[in-house]
Amino acid sequence: MQGFSDYDMYDAMGLAQLVRDKETTALELCEAAIARIEAINPKINAVIHAMFDKARQAAAGSLPDGPFTGVPFLLKDLLAAYAGEPFTQGCRGYRNFIPDHDSELARRYKKAGLVVLGKTNTPEFGLLGVTEPELHGPTRNPWNPERSPGGSSGGSGAAVASGMVPMASGGDGGGSIRIPSAWCGLFGLKPSRGRVPAGPDSGELWQGAAQEHVLTRSVRDSAAMLDAICGPEPGAPYEILRPQRPYLEETAIAPEKLKIGFNTVSPIGLPVHDECIKAVHTAARLLADLGHVVEEKAPAIDGSALARSYFVMYYGEVAADIEQMGKDLNRRATRRDVEAMTWTLGRLGKTFSACDFVNAKRQWNKAARAMADFFTGCDLYLIPTNAQLPPVIGANRLSVFEKAGSAVIHALGLEKLLIASGMVEKTGYRSLALTPFTQLANLCGLPAMSVPLHWSADGLPCGCQFVAPFGREDMLFRLAGQLEQAAPWRDRIPLVHATRM
Incomplete structure (x- = not known):
C-alpha cells in the first residue's frame, strides 16, 4: 500500500x-x-x-x-x-x-x-x-x-x-x-x-x-x-x-x-x-x-413505567443466563462464577412472576403504539444518546458495603423484601442515570x-x-x-x- x-x-x-x-x-x-x-x-x-x-x-x-x-x-x-x-x-x-x-x-x-x-x-x-x-x-x-x-x-x-x-x-x-x-x-x-x-x-x-x-x-x-x-x-x-x-x-x-x-x-x-x-x-x-x-x-410515554418494565426483563434474562451457564458448563453455576452484582440481578430475576413479565412486555407494546402515534406527526425523533459525558473508570463499581449487603440478603433469602423496599428500583435508576x-x-x-x-x-x-x-x-x-x-x-x-x- x-x-x-x-x-x-x-x-x-x-x-x-x-x-x-x-x-x-x-x-x-x-x-x-x-x-x-x-x-x-x-x-x-x-x-x-x-x-x-x-x-x-x-x-x-x-x-x-x-x-x-x-x-x-x-x-x-x-x-x-x-x-x-x-x-x-x-x-x-x-x-x-x-x-x-x-x-x-x-x-x-x-x-x-x-x-x-x-x-x-x-x-x-x-x-x-x-x-x-x-x-x-x-x-x-x-x-x-x-x-x-x-x-x-x-x-x-x-x-x-x-x-x-x-x-x-x-x-x-x-x-x-x-x-x-x-x-x-x-x-x-x-x-x-x-x-x-x-x-x-x-x-x-x-x-x-x-x-x-x-x-x-x-x-x-x-x-x-x-x-x-x-x-x-x-x-x-x-x-x-x-x-x-x-x-x-x-x-x-x-x-x-x-x-x-x-x-x-x-x-x-x-x-x-x-x-x-x-x-x-x-x-x-x-x-x-x-x-x-x-x-x-415528545411522545406520550411514561418513561418511569417503561424503565420499570425494562428492569423486569433485564433481571429475568440474567437469571436465565446464569441457568444457561450451568448447562453450558455441565455443572451447577455458583456465585463464584459471576460478579456480585450479576449474581444479585439473577436472584432478583427469580422473584418476579410470570404475570410480572407479561405486564412488562405489555408496557413495551404500549410504548410502541405511542411511538407510532408520534410518527404520524413527525418523521424522526431527536434526543441525546446519553445523559452524561463519559464517566471516570470505576465510578459505577459496587462498594464493599454494597457487596457485603448483597451477600447477606442472598444468605437470608430476602430478595422479595429488597424489591418491596424500593432499593432495587433505586439501584436500577442509578444505572440508567447515565x-x-x-x-x-x-x-x-x-x-x-x-x-x-x-x-x-x-x-x-x-x-x-x-x-x-x-x-x-x-x-x-x-x-x-x-x-x-x-x-x-x-x-x-x-x-x-x-x-x-
Whole structure:
C-alpha cells in the first residue's frame, strides 16, 4: 500500500477497494492492523483475545468475494460466537468455554470477506453501559483514558476510535452500540427488531430488545455492513419487510424534507448534562439549516413505567443466563462464577412472576403504539444518546458495603423484601442515570442511530440520537449521509490513536 501509516486513513470500504484494485493485499492490511493492536491495546485494553495466527492464515488464503474482502475486523466477545475460539462474555464462569460452532452473524461477517483478528472487551453478559468486567479489567476511552468508552460494546468502540480497525461488531439490547458510539466519536446504528439474525442458538435476543450490528467511523461502512448481514435465517421467528434498495445506496440519496421532533428531558426525570443538551440543540440548528422542520416535541410515554418494565426483563434474562451457564458448563453455576452484582440481578430475576413479565412486555407494546402515534406527526425523533459525558473508570463499581449487603440478603433469602423496599428500583435508576434515552428504541423494536455531531469543551465526544419508525433504516441512512457531509467528524483524532503511535 501507499506506506504503512496510510492504513488508518481509510474506512472499511476504502480498504476493501484497495484490495480489489490490487494496491495492497489482505495480508498487508492484516499486518498493519496487528501492529496497531499491539501498540495501542496496552493503553486501552480493548482487545481481550488475539487471533493473529488464524487471521494471517485467512488473509493469505482465498477469502470470500464480499463487500469487505480483506478488511481487518474485531468481534465483540458476546453473542457473536466463533467456533474454536474463547467465548467468555466477560464472565469468569465462561473463561475456558470454547464454542463448537459459529453464530449465524459470525458466518455472515466471514462471508462478507472480513478477516477477524480477535475479540473485544464487554461487561459481564453485556449488562452495563460501561466496560469494566472483573475478568478482563476496564477498557479505556481513547479520547481520555481516565474515562470509560461506554458499553456494552465498549471494547469495540475503543478499538475503532483508536484506529486499530475501521469497524467492529456490537450488540444493542439497551443502547450498547449507540452508547459507546456516542462516547467514542463514532457512528452507531441499532437495526429494527428482526432485521439481523440471532441464530442458530436464539430466535430473538432479550425478548426482541437486542439487535447486533457494527460500530464504524463512516456512515457508508455501517450501511454496507447492514446490507451484508440483514435478512432472515431458517428458524427465525419472523421476517420483516426487506429494504427497497441497498442501504449503501441510501447514504448517497438526499433525504426529503423531514419533520423532526426533539426533546432533551430525561424520560426518568434525572439530570441531563449541559453538553448533551447542547449537542441536541446544535443538531437541531444544523437540521434546520439543511431545510428540515424541527420542533420541540415528545411522545406520550411514561418513561418511569417503561424503565420499570425494562428492569423486569433485564433481571429475568440474567437469571436465565446464569441457568444457561450451568448447562453450558455441565455443572451447577455458583456465585463464584459471576460478579456480585450479576449474581444479585439473577436472584432478583427469580422473584418476579410470570404475570410480572407479561405486564412488562405489555408496557413495551404500549410504548410502541405511542411511538407510532408520534410518527404520524413527525418523521424522526431527536434526543441525546446519553445523559452524561463519559464517566471516570470505576465510578459505577459496587462498594464493599454494597457487596457485603448483597451477600447477606442472598444468605437470608430476602430478595422479595429488597424489591418491596424500593432499593432495587433505586439501584436500577442509578444505572440508567447515565443512559436513560437509548432503551426506548430497544423496547419498541425501532431503528435508531447515534451520530457524532458534538464535542464538549474538554474534547469529549457527545452523540445525538435519531429514532425512526419501525423498518425505516433507509430514512436514517439518508439523513446520516447528509449530516456526515454537512458536519464531517472523521478528521477528529482522539488522544490515543494509530496516527499518534
